[in-house]
Amino acid sequence: GNSVTQMEGPVTLSEEAFLTINCTYTATGYPSLFWYVQYPGEGLQLLLKATKADDKGSNKGFEATYRKETTSFHLEKGSVQVSDSAVYFCALDRGATGTASKLTFGTGTRLQVTL
Amino acid sequence: NAGVMQNPRHLVRRRGQEARLRCSPMKGHSHVYWYRQLPEEGLKFMVYLQKENIIDESGMPKERFSAEFPKEGPSILRIQQVVRGDSAAYFCASSPLDRGYEQYFGPGTRLTVT
Numbered sequence: 001g002n003s004v005t006q007m008e009g010p011v012t013l014s015e016e017a018f019l020t021i022n023c024t025y026t027a028t029g030y031p032s033l034f035w036y037v038q039y040p041g042e043g044l045q046l047l048l049k050a051t052k053a054d055d056k057g058s059n060k061g062f063e064a065t066y067r068k069e070t071t072s073f074h075l076e077k078g079s080v081q082v083s084d085s086a087v088y089f090c091a092l093d094r095g096a097t098g099t100a101s102k103l104t105f106g107t108g109t110r111l112q113v114t115l
Numbered sequence: 116n117a118g119v120m121q122n123p124r125h126l127v128r129r130r131g132q133e134a135r136l137r138c139s140p141m142k143g144h145s146h147v148y149w150y151r152q153l154p155e156e157g158l159k160f161m162v163y164l165q166k167e168n169i170i171d172e173s174g175m176p177k178e179r180f181s182a183e184f185p186k187e188g189p190s191i192l193r194i195q196q197v198v199r200g201d202s203a204a205y206f207c208a209s210s211p212l213d214r215g216y217e218q219y220f221g222p223g224t225r226l227t228v229t
Contacts, residue, residue: 004157036220043119043206043220044158089157102148102171103218105157 002027006090006106013113019077021109023064023090026071031092033057033066033073034103038087047075047088080113087111117142119209119221120189127227128197136192136224140209146170147190148218149182152204164190197228 007022025033032051036044048057053068062077073090087108093101120139128134140147145165150158160174164184175182179197184190194201204225208218 041222043121043222044208046217046219049217102160102163102174103150103158104160105150107155107157 002031002092002094002104004090004092004104004106006088006109009087009108009110011109011111013080013111015082015113015115016079017113019075019080019084019111021075021088021090021111023073023075023106024071025073025090025092027092027094027104029094031094033064034091034093035062035064035073035075036089036091036105038089038108040086044089080111082113082115085111085113119207119219121207121221121224123224124222125225125227127229129229130198131196134194134197134201134226136194136205136207136226138190138192138207138209138221140190140207141219143211144209144219145212146210147184148208148210149190149192150206150208152206152223154203158206161192194226197226199228202226202228 003026005024034049035047037047038044048059050057050066053066056065064073064075087110089108090106091103093103122137147164149161152158162175162182163171167186179195181193204223206223207221210218
């Protein structure tokens with residue numbers, strides 16, 4: 001079955017530091033890959049996505065590249081801010097574009113950014 | 116355009132009572148999904164519905180849990196005879212018909228069973 005593995009947190013960084021959160025996956029076929037962010041007390045928000053190999057998703061300074069050869073989708077940001085403190089979830093779906101799908105999530109990585 | 120709405124945000128039930136969680140999808144979205152998040156864990160898929168149809172309930176416990184998405188009104192996740200292990204955050208998501216992989220989440224309902 002499909003699965004997603006994320007690096008364990010918490011990750012604690014100083015403001016303006018470089019961020020990497022690792023994510024690897026196991027899936028049949030060609031899944032689409034996602035990063036979601038959850039701020040305290042809120043639901044998940046879609047941060048970025050990539051639907052095929054070598055695609056790069058980007059949003060709000062975050063980016064991730066779909067690497068089929070290493071089955072990875074690592075999240076990066078060049079300079080984090082305190083407001084980026086949240087839990088980040090990597091997820092995949094079956095990849096059948098246009099059809100509804102159930103997402104498979106990693107366990108989440110908590111990021112804490114300090115001044 | 117309002118986002119996905121869930122209510123209540125917090126729900127406290129005693130063991131053996133029933134819990135009803137409501138979800139109104141985004142306008143124009145025809146698919147609704149329910150996920151459960153246990154403490155310190157990721158979200159686990161429970162069920163996917165379209166109007167008046169359950170499409171995939173492979174993640175739903177076989178007993179005590181049911182879901183519906185009627186022609187009119189919100190989607191309902193119902194948990195009968197709750198137990199302490201049902202304490203969790205329950206998230207609803209919706210997606211448009213032609214982009215099922217693009218799911219938008221509500222703020223969740225945090226169920227506490229005492």
